[in-house]
Amino acid sequence: MINVPFSPPDINEEDIAAVSAVLRSGWVTTGPQAKMFEQEIAGACGTDRAVVLNSATAALELTLRVLGVGPGDDVITTAYTYTATASVIHHVGARIVLVDIAADGYGIDADAVARAITPSTKAVIGVDVGGVVSDYDRLRSVAESARRSFLPKGRVQEVLGRIAIIADGAHSFGATRRGQTSGAVADFTSFSFHAVKNLITAEGGAVTWRADLGLDNEALYRDFMLLSLHGQSKDAFAKARNGGWEYDVELPGYKANMTDIMAALGRSQLRRYPEMLERRRAVALSYDSGFADLDVAPLPHSTADGESSLHLYMIDLAGRGVEQRNELISLLAERGVSSNVHYKPLPTLTAYRRMGFDIADFPKAHERYSNEVTLPLFSAMADEQVDHVIESFRNAINQIS
Numbered sequence: 001m002i003n004v005p006f007s008p009p010d011i012n013e014e015d016i017a018a019v020s021a022v023l024r025s026g027w028v029t030t031g032p033q034a035k036m037f038e039q040e041i042a043g044a045c046g047t048d049r050a051v052v053l054n055s056a057t058a059a060l061e062l063t064l065r066v067l068g069v070g071p072g073d074d075v076i077t078t079a080y081t082y083t084a085t086a087s088v089i090h091h092v093g094a095r096i097v098l099v100d101i102a103a104d105g106y107g108i109d110a111d112a113v114a115r116a117i118t119p120s121t122k123a124v125i126g127v128d129v130g131g132v133v134s135d136y137d138r139l140r141s142v143a144e145s146a147r148r149s150f151l152p153k154g155r156v157q158e159v160l161g162r163i164a165i166i167a168d169g170a171h172s173f174g175a176t177r178r179g180q181t182s183g184a185v186a187d188f189t190s191f192s193f194h195a196v197k198n199l200i201t202a203e204g205g206a207v208t209w210r211a212d213l214g215l216d217n218e219a220l221y222r223d224f225m226l227l228s229l230h231g232q233s234k235d236a237f238a239k240a241r242n243g244g245w246e247y248d249v250e251l252p253g254y255k256a257n258m259t260d261i262m263a264a265l266g267r268s269q270l271r272r273y274p275e276m277l278e279r280r281r282a283v284a285l286s287y288d289s290g291f292a293d294l295d296v297a298p299l300p301h302s303t304a305d306g307e308s309s310l311h312l313y314m315i316d317l318a319g320r321g322v323e324q325r326n327e328l329i330s331l332l333a334e335r336g337v338s339s340n341v342h343y344k345p346l347p348t349l350t351a352y353r354r355m356g357f358d359i360a361d362f363p364k365a366h367e368r369y370s371n372e373v374t375l376p377l378f379s380a381m382a383d384e385q386v387d388h389v390i391e392s393f394r395n396a397i398n399q400i401s
């Protein structure tokens with residue numbers, strides 16, 4: 001039987017050679033590879049700067065910290081996401097405010113965001129579910145409308161002068177919206193290079209921000225450097241230079257830097273990322289035509305607003321519901337096809353129920369979740385695997401209907 005894993009890493013000999021070269025170089029942690037990876041990410045996104053870190057979760061948390069978000073503040077995000085989007089709000093001591101998703105797609109409902117804003121609101125985090133960039137322009141105009149009631153705390157908030165619009169772009173590296181690339185659409189964007197994502201460094205992430213926020217890019221970059229490496233005034237690479245031992249600690253910081261081993265893998269992946277995206281697109285197009293006559297609704301990856309990064313092939317099973325969805329997943333598994341559900345809305349998870357969230361308050365998220373299944377989609381996918389998924393899905397959907 002043909003086996004189809006959900007999202008295995010796409011590692012080739014060039015990736016292995018790039019990592020080996022770092023292992024042989026005598027410098028394995030944050031150094032020249034990480035700095036070059038930052039420049040290449042900024043180049044790919046069309047931003048002035050990027051910061052590479054050890055995860056997207058760290059990128060999101062440090063973004064909130066750079067913005068000065070903390071106890072007494074509210075941060076609004078969507079119920080339809082992975083826990084990391086919301087847990088970072090908790091980590092900085094702010095209050096998690098969850099809102100439902102919009103009537104179409106899987107993105108945050110901007111009208112619900114507008115209703116949830118209070119003078120305590122400091123940031124909104126949207127999520128690019130499946131690789132589709134959310135409508136951050138709309139969120140920014142919601143934040144602009146609330147400008148007069150915004151109470152800035154600290155230097156960065158004073159310059160921004162309004163609620164910050166943050167993208168959880170864990171899925172959307174390489175995606176576009178209205179001519180801009182993910183990373184330059186929201187005010188701040190975090191990316192994940194975790195092993196199941198589109199471009200991988202095993203564990204890893206990055207943060208970018210728009211150059212037109214009125215903020216001092218060098219000062220922001222330095223804030224991220226300090227927060228991500230103990231608050232130390234020099235990184236280990238700078239200290240390792242002859243005579244460069246002297247340093248200061250400016251604040252009790254965190255430890256979230258990316259190693260050169262990871263960065264070398266990321267740089268190697270980035271060199272062939274256009275081909276990887278092309279393969280993902282070809283697989284998604286095969287699925288689209290393979291399911292065109294079925295009563296299901298795959299997430300559109302190519303629209304008038306732009307191109308997604310084709311991270312997840314998400315299918316809406318058109319009202320069939322949880323039991324039939326779960327039965328479908330079992331039938332696929334029997335044929336060697338692994339699938340997933342994106343996402344269990346946060347209010348259905350124990351941690352968020354304990355915080356007082358009730359899924360009954362998020363009807364759209366509950367409805368979308370109940371009918372969602374995600375099929376395997378990865379750049380190293382063979383044609384016969386694609387054909388097997390199409391055949392298996394068509395069989396399974398007929399059995400459950």
Ligand SMILES: *Cc1c(COP(=O)(O)O)cnc(C)c1O
Nearest residue numbers: 055056057082084170192194205
């Ligand atoms: C994977 C993921 C994260 C976390 O990424 P890490 O790099 O593992 O921290 C955050 N948000 C979403 C939507 C994700 O899919």
